[in-house]
Amino acid sequence: MAFTVPRDILFLCLFFHSTALSMGNWNTRDFQRREHSLVKPYQGAGVGVPQWDFLGSTMVTNSYIRLTPDRQSKAGAIWNNVQCFIQNWELHVQFKVHGSGKNLFGDGFAIWYTKHRMESGSIFGNSDPFTGLGIFLDTYSNHNGPHNHNHPYISAMINNGSLRYDHDTDGTHTQIAGCEAQFRNRDYDTYVAIRYENNKLTVSTDIENKSGWKECFSVENVKLPVGYYFGVSAATGDLADNHDVISVKFYDLDGPDADKNVPYTGLPEASTMEAPRDRIDDSKGSYLLGNMTGWKLFVIIILLIIGLGVCVMVGVMVFQKQQENSRKRFY
Template sequence: MSNVFWENLVKLLPILLLSVLKNSECSVSSNEYMKREHSLIRPFQGVGVNLPYWDFLGHTMVTSNYIRLTPDLQSKSGALWNYSPVMTRNWELHVTFKVHGKGNELYGDGFSIWYTKERMQPGPVFGSKDYFSGLAVILDTYSNHNGPHNHQHPYLSAMINNGTWTYDHDRDGTHTQLAGCEVRFRNVDFDTHVSIRYENDILSVSTDMENKGEWKNCFVVNDVELPTGYFLGLSATTGDLSDSHDILGVKFYDLDINVSPEEIASRSSILPRAKTYEPPREHKDDPKPGMSNAKIFFILLFGMLITIAGAIFAISYFKEKNSRKRFY
């Protein structure tokens, strides 16, 4: 082949490559596309004052590379809320985050990803209000966890609420959780990710916590009903224990295919619920811990001393009484 042929081929390669990329982008966007008004992409704009499409409160700090919901200090809370309601029937949310701190054995508390009717309302549930209406996906890092559990921390769980149930912090929400799985994301050297997909009343949560570039399933729950018109948010809190909770990116994808505006509008009036949801169990206090061996030893020793003292007193009393009888 002539040199002219190869020169023309080299010139055409960039054009062909660009065409392939454009076609692949179109094929992806035909089924799902990212909506800017519900997303956050670095570098973040409006550093320190305003953030396009989002509000923040509490101890939240915005930089160009990360949004820190809480610093690694005690008794801090912060939140980040999207101010555009989600008018999408089916959607997927990807959150990139980083949780890190100085504590090696004791740290906390964690953060939550919200899809709720309420927004910008601080409260006791990882920095947001209790008795919420909607969905909470909670990443609980509290190392000194409350009550007996059959899982380790950090722990990822989901809760569907219609505004009538409380999140039981004393039991890490296990009495009202929809589903959950153990996760390992704290103090790693790479970005960590969580995916929340809601499609045709199926809620699925996946994670990428191992820097493999692939999603690992956490749980899938059928028959979950969520209204349209709710708001996306993220919040975090620290107590006696602390961590830095950083949000590195939020991407929201519209999955609607052949969904009519009438169907989207009709979904705005339903109440959040999960048909397979286990009803909240009664809150029961932890059983009182049994006595230690040392405490049992001292109680027995004290009882023996009282018994010996009583016996000595009784013997002395009867001896004195008998000696008095001899003088009469």
């Protein structure tokens, strides 16, 4: 007597089989590595967090890791203490930047893949210069220099250790790409994804609570060596914000069975860089001082001549008045 499998059970088995195959294919291509990830609950053995070290004003809670409070002149960082030897990877950072400031706030935070770790400094709480990759999420609203974008702003910088970050131009003279991203004071958590695959750097965001990535920028011909460290740092100055990290998730894009090319071990480099912008210390005076050529220079010269003429006329009138008063004293 032949045994007949019910149609519903057959369809169910086929569904689970196809799902398992698809999940298996996905896992061999893109899977999370715990040694470079940071997720809740944060506390491990004792009071530390396995594979991560903390610096500065960083505070660990049950719900988030606060790099800086909404107070002036604070700096904090978290650093993975395991070197990354994976060539192609993707990093997801779940974060929240919020504070009481309505019009003025700052400074922002940065995500790092660098040769050195746990070094305090002037670039969002990290050392300057650095060697590696820096992704800057800059919220400083009263920015300096002639910009064609608003803040908050996300930008990337590749440094071989010889460049310095210029705060007076918000780093625009050394960035390789950037985009506007209004991630501050959202009622929900926000995300940024950094993908490095086949010498291509892509940064995407989810700041609109849509559970989907929106590309911020993509740059070809970027070389990042293996053996560097991941970190996140933040800083406040005269202006402040809470800079919170909720999770850091690292994904290996190579997979355990992928063909491995010879890993790159040279200095970080990028074949393209945005055109440098002139350094200007006072953005309010940039209209007159930003370009001292052409008709602007002519107007300034005319104004100086008029001002000088007025001063001479006033001086002559004062001198004549003094002479007249002195003559009256002799009569």
